[in-house]
């Protein structure tokens with residue numbers, strides 16, 4: 001129960017320094033951020049943030065309340081049933097088997113997206129926990145670089 | 157109306173009925189100061205340090221209930237003000253602080269006197285703005301005043317680049333505020349209120365735990381009535397002093413680290429804490445796991461984040477204390493019988509008889525506690541009491557006979573030495589009819605002593621009473637008790653001549669070593685109605701008692717050893 005992984009989804013007015021208000025709040029109060037994504041909500045003056053954090057029930061409750069206190073925050077969702085996805089990009093040496101990598105990626109909603117002179121880049125997009133598994137599974141293909149996008153979430 | 161950004165600032169302040177601005181000019185804010193020169197809608201009070209400008213505005217706000225306003229320049233002007241912002245933030249004081257900034261074209265270039273002011277103030281204000289266009293300025297200022305004063309109050313900082321104050325823009329202050337993301341709850345959930353009152357009626361040993369939110373919400377009249385009606389005893393936090401009259405039979409005293417024995421014992425024995433506008437601060441609760449261990453908790457607060465932050469609330473009620481208490485009274489009038497709590501009140505009175513708030517007299521030197529009591533006897537309701545930070549502050553809270561809300565002005569949350577004198581200047585400005593006393597220490601007074609000039613120039617006759625123990629007394633006390641008497645860097649034996657200091661600024665000074673001299677000095681200072689320092693030589697090694705050591709349980713107090721009188 002202690003320090004469980006939590007997803008908090010926040011809708012904010014899309015204005016200057018709103019992101020630093022949120023990250024300052026986390027660092028100032030000693031909450032940690034595992035991942036954070038942000039982008040504008042189309043055709044609105046708002047942005048949506050997805051923050052993955054960890055903490056006890058009480059800490060999460062405080063995080064939610066403190067977020068609510070920030071003036072430009074419209075809504076905070078936590079403790080709701082989210083659909084969650086995360087994307088990752090992975091760079092492999094060309095020496096590895098493209099077909100094997102491609103098949104594996106497909107199992108995680110991905111594919112090979114770029115083939116260069118000596119490297120290939122693949123992408124996957126799946127639930128964060130499955131991305132964890134995927135990253136374990138590809139170790140044998142000697143990935144050179146991995147970029148995770150951070151979770152994005154939407155209430156069901 | 158098409159006017160400059162600087163004129164917009166002036167017009168907005170006038171539209172907000174501001175009558176006093178505390179401030180200090182400099183390059184980036186000069187356009188605004190040029191307009192201040194031309195207007196006569198409000199008075200500008202030039203403090204002699206930006207920190208003091210903020211504290212003066214805090215004192216003004218706390219005494220008057222209005223939004224305090226301060227103005228400063230960029231860079232060092234702003235950074236000097238940060239302590240004040242943090243202080244106002246911790247104590248939820250409604251303030252609008254306007255700072256100049258370098259012109260927009262220079263932002264980000266490490267220009268002369270450029271500092272990322274909103275970056276710094278973000279963590280110590282309720283909200284802040286960097287205004288990048290004069291056409292936003294009127295709206296921003298209107299929002300700033302609204303945000304500062306509504307919900308849980310706090311300081312709002314508005315940073316304005318110099319070129320924005322020169323820009324011409326349309327000004328229309330009548331436009332309504334549209335803050336769709338900010339809507340403070342004030343009413344309180346009816347069902348929760350009903351359940352809370354039922355809990356009160358069922359409790360055997362309920363206790364009112366009164367906090368500073370009551371002062372902010374101007375609810376002390378309602379609280380007095382509620383307490384009287386229910387016959388339930390009450391403890392006050394440091395920030396709530398004056399909510400009940402000192403002689404209210406239901407008032408036990410202050411609780412917490414330096415609370416009275418009876419107040420802390422009552423909190424330890426109660427079966428229902430009725431928390432009103434209080435935030436369960438660590439200086440109040442001591443060791444959390446032992447705090448009010450056998451009690452259920454009703455917690456009324458305007459700030460949802462204060463509820464169940466430290467102590468779990470069984471009956472959480474988000475709302476303005478005044479509105480919620482009015483609703484509670486409606487129900488309590490029929491449901492709550494005051495006779496039910498008589499034996500509980502009796503128990504508490506016995507606690508108080510066992511270890512009353514007291515001190516032992518000394519034949520040779522004045523005891524600091526006596527000074528506080530004596531000011532109370534001589535001035536009572538006619539004085540507003542500001543304090544600095546340290547032992548003198550705790551003795552003021554313990555021993556002054558407070559009769560009303562907004563009478564006691566002190567830095568609670570941040571504990572800022574140097575707060576008292578400028579705050580007392582602001583208090584005087586807000587309440588010219590009453591005597592403004594600053595109870596201070598020989599350490600604290602030197603942290604804003606330059607304000608003698610402000611007070612003398614503006615004829616704001618604050619009386620500074622220094623409880624002079626030749627020590628950073630509060631730190632010395634901890635060293636005596638917890639560091640085996642190693643009094644590291646707390647001895648203030650080397651001191652200025654405070655009488656001459658006062659005189660050199662055009663005030664009046666008194667050195668006092670006897671009770672008779674104190675009476676004479678205070679009477680003279682009140683009569684002459686000028687800025688004064690009364691330097692009272694008090695007992696050097698006196699400790700503030702009772703004391704709950706930091707992190708200890710509330711019921712484990714170091715107590716006064718009473719001598720036979």
Ligand SMILES: Cc1ncc(C[n+]2csc(CCOP(=O)(O)OP(=O)(O)O)c2C)c(N)n1
Nearest residue numbers: 546547548571573597598599600628629630
């Ligand atoms: C700005 C600031 N610096 C340091 C402290 C730590 N501090 C708390 S009380 C105190 C001693 C204050 O001495 P004095 O003003 O003489 O008051 P006394 O305790 O002797 O009554 C100090 C140094 C503080 N509260 N504020």
Ligand SMILES: [Mg+2]
Nearest residue numbers: 597598627629
């Ligand atoms: Mg001292």
